[in-house]
Amino acid sequence: GELGGRDEYSLVEAIKQGEEPCYAGVPMSSILEQGFGVGDIISLLWFKRSLPRYCTKFIEICIMLCADHGPCVSGAHNTIVTARAGKDLVSSLVSGLLTIGPRFGGAIDDAARYFKDAYDRGLTPYEFVESMKKKGIRVPGIGHRIKRGDNRDKRVELLQEFARTNFPSVKYMEYAVQVETYTLTKANNLVMNVDGAIGSLFLDLLAGSGMFTKPEIDEIVEIGYLNGLFVLARSIGLIGHTFDQKRLKQPLYRHPWEDVLYTK
Numbered sequence: 622g623e624l625g626g627r628d629e630y631s632l633v634e635a636i637k638q639g640e641e642p643c644y645a646g647v648p649m650s651s652i653l654e655q656g657f658g659v660g661d662i663i664s665l666l667w668f669k670r671s672l673p674r675y676c677t678k679f680i681e682i683c684i685m686l687c688a689d690h691g692p693c694v695s696g697a698h699n700t701i702v703t704a705r706a707g708k709d710l711v712s713s714l715v716s717g718l719l720t721i722g723p724r725f726g727g728a729i730d731d732a733a734r735y736f737k738d739a740y741d742r743g744l745t746p747y748e749f750v751e752s753m754k755k756k757g758i759r760v761p762g763i764g765h766r767i768k769r770g771d772n773r774d775k776r777v778e779l780l781q782e783f784a785r786t787n788f789p790s791v792k793y794m795e796y797a798v799q800v801e802t803y804t805l806t807k808a809n810n811l812v813m814n815v816d817g818a819i820g821s822l823f824l825d826l827l828a829g830s831g832m833f834t835k836p837e838i839d840e841i842v843e844i845g846y847l848n849g850l851f852v853l854a855r856s857i858g859l860i861g862h863t864f865d866q867k868r869l870k871q872p873l874y875r876h877p878w879e880d881v882l883y884t885k
């Protein structure tokens with residue numbers, strides 16, 4: 622179990638006696654001896670099990686590709702403004718993190734929920750997208766401010782390429798690609814974004830790895846573990862933006878009037 626097969630009392634005793642700490646029952650020394658990486662640590666601490674190498678590598682690729690997307694996106698902007706207001710690292714970081722949500726970086730769980738539901742119910746991409754439109758809900762994982770059908774997101778391509786080569790099945794991803802093919806017939810900005818790529822591919826990881834039961838997959842999707850990947854990844858970039866502002870001794874930020882001035 623989570624206590625490494627011991628009851629709480631014997632675990633507390635073991636810690637008191639200086640026994641080495643464990644992640645989900647795996648001792649630190651073993652983690653280092655086996656050459657585990659961050660993907661393995663996430664597997665142990667979030668999913669409470671060791672996952673095959675291609676899964677942990679995929680988790681690491683998600684973290685690396687989502688670490689930063691420049692200073693102009695919502696999260697980095699907030700972090701930069703906060704750092705330039707003289708606030709500390711933690712304040713600057715959380716100011717940026719607080720923008721992560723349904724429009725920015727936090728659409729992974731909903732993308733997984735909606736793609737899973739639509740695929741499992743056998744909806745065609747047309748039926749799925751049109752039913753979302755009727756409900757007035759934007760398809761999570763679809764759409765981007767900058768990326769277009771003729772200027773795809775390289776991160777999405779890289780994630781898909783890795784999965785096509787290494788995953789036993791990419792059925793959810795292929796479904797999301799079909800959804801994208803349909804949405805692109807409606808508007809050129811309705812491309813699959815990183816949230817959609819990670820959401821659909823994580824469904825393939827959960828279902829295809831043989832490491833999770835069906836109820837466990839349902840629970841992970843329902844609780845919403847996957848936005849955690851973006852939160853964790855983007856923290857790396859936001860911390861970097863904070864240091865950049867401090868190192869460059871940037872003054873208090875004031876937004877240009879003409880950008881926000883509005884009339885009734």
Ligand code: ACO
Pocket residue numbers: 723724725726727728758759760761762763764765766767808810811814815816817
């Ligand atoms: N599903 C259906 N229609 C959409 C979607 C979508 N996901 N996204 C945009 N549209 C439609 C809009 O309804 C709009 O049409 P309308 O004016 O007739 O209503 C048109 O496309 C243009 O929409 P904008 O609001 O101009 O698009 P914008 O560039 O502001 O939005 C955004 C980008 C926020 C990502 C949007 O596409 C969206 O909400 N997507 C779903 C949430 C999502 O996946 N977010 C993660 C983005 S990736 C990341 O942050 C790392």
Ligand code: LMR
Pocket residue numbers: 687689690694695766767815
């Ligand atoms: C990001 O990774 O921050 C985004 O895809 C959002 C954006 O506007 O680039």
